[in-house]
Amino acid sequence: MNDKSKQRMPRILIIAAVVVVALSGFIGGKHWHDQPGFCANCHSPMTEYVENYYGGDTTLMITRHAMADTVSLRCLDCHEQTIDQQLTEGAHWLTGNYTFPLEKRELGTRSFCMTAGCHVEEEIIKATTNTQEMSFAFSQHDPRHGKQECYTCHSMHGQSVYSCNQCHHFELPEGWISPQPNGVVASLN
Template identity: 35%
Template sequence: MDENTKVDQSAAEPAPKKSKKNRFVILGVVAVVVIALGAGFWKWHETAGFCAAICHTPMDEYYDTWANGTVDKSGNPVSNPAGMLAYAHANYDRAGNQVEHGAGMQCMDCHIPTISEQVHEALSWVTGDYEYPLEKRTLDDLVAARGLENSSEFCINDACHADLQSKDAFVASTAGLSAARNPHTMPHGKVDCGECHNAHTVSTNFCGSCHADSPVPEGWVSYKDFKAMSAKK
């Protein structure tokens, strides 16, 4: 046969089929990467940094009270952030162990949203149809969101402040403030936790609304000063 008419046998042969095993390996690697990225995103989603990064415009004031503690959510200067619970709780994990600031409790340890709320918030952010400045959520709002009956259940339970579940322990926790005016004795009946303890503003002793000699814990402000600060928007 003439060399010019010879058929290149190698060109005529079909290309070898890719191994099914290789396909499964590739699919497996892709699946692992997707799962890892999803897990990483979900972990980030549960941190305070996520709230500030994704919805930074309405959330900046609140994030700063957790991260820095130099001002409250209304911009009032804070000399001692110990009385602002968002900042204070960032120093402790849910077991009550002191940790590096920011490694402790996160936004979603108190603010537990539903999927529908998160979808609504995402759409509001994308479309620009969001509330600003963002109105502070009260403790009553958080209690209702969890389907609880009162703020005591929200703040004192098996996961948070479990050591204060008995009345004696609850009263003893503030006994050192004042022998005459221990706020946890509640001589006038039950008082909501949020009347004194604030997350994104400095806490105050509600007893001071009537009793001028009520003790003011370190980092807190008098009730008079608190009302003046609250009037600033």
């Protein structure tokens, strides 16, 4: 081996090591970023959501999505964000320019929840008709009062609201709360 080859060998090894370390850091960082607890590392308002995600309370939608039979969903599966959105939210947190609890987003629209690979309306209606938990003979998802947005009743991060009880007096499913006749949510503890 000549002197030039001997000099290039350490450079090639150093460059290869740097590439391997950088690639490993990128892949590891991406995996860490995709975990539900990532945002809560810095953003304290997210802590409760992460605790509910891992908490095991199956009356909460966030836990049910985390414990799904087929594929457990992570926050970023629904909360897809651009770098601009993430930087803006980070700036709001750093400056204290946010409300707590965080404002409820109207993310759970029919078009969002019933996209390919997620929920199917016909299956939901069939699954919620004449179940043992329900005290009525129709599905609360039957659009007899018009098709409602999913977020009207379902709350991903907190207790869901049994909106039918604004007019009716059905037995509440476990973990749900009921609105008053004027639509204001009142806890029935």
